[in-house]
Amino acid sequence: MALAVTRRWIAAAVLVLALAACESDQDPGLDTSGVEGTARTSDTLGACPPGGPDATTPEAGCLGADGTVQRP
Numbered sequence: 001m002a003l004a005v006t007r008r009w010i011a012a013a014v015l016v017l018a019l020a021a022c023e024s025d026q027d028p029g030l031d032t033s034g035v036e037g038t039a040r041t042s043d044t045l046g047a048c049p050p051g052g053p054d055a056t057t058p059e060a061g062c063l064g065a066d067g068t069v070q071r072p
Contacts, residue, residue, distance in 0.1 A: 045069060 048062035053072040061071040 043060075045061060045063050048057065048064050048070055052064070053062055053070050055072070057070075057072045059071070061069045064070045
């Protein structure tokens with residue numbers, strides 16, 4: 001029984017590492033240049049204004065009605 005539990009933990013650890021590796025090379029599309037200290041990239045995007053992104057939309061974009069990220 002202990003061997004089965006150990007195998008499950010190893011499988012879970014491998015899965016977590018694989019998922020982390022997939023995300024580590026993805027560009028979040030946020031410009032953090034000029035930011036001093038810790039930069040946060042987990043800020044949520046706001047909803048897009050009616051008609052889609054406009055001049056007030058940040059470069060990171062906004063969320064459309066269908067949930068997709070739309071950039072100006």
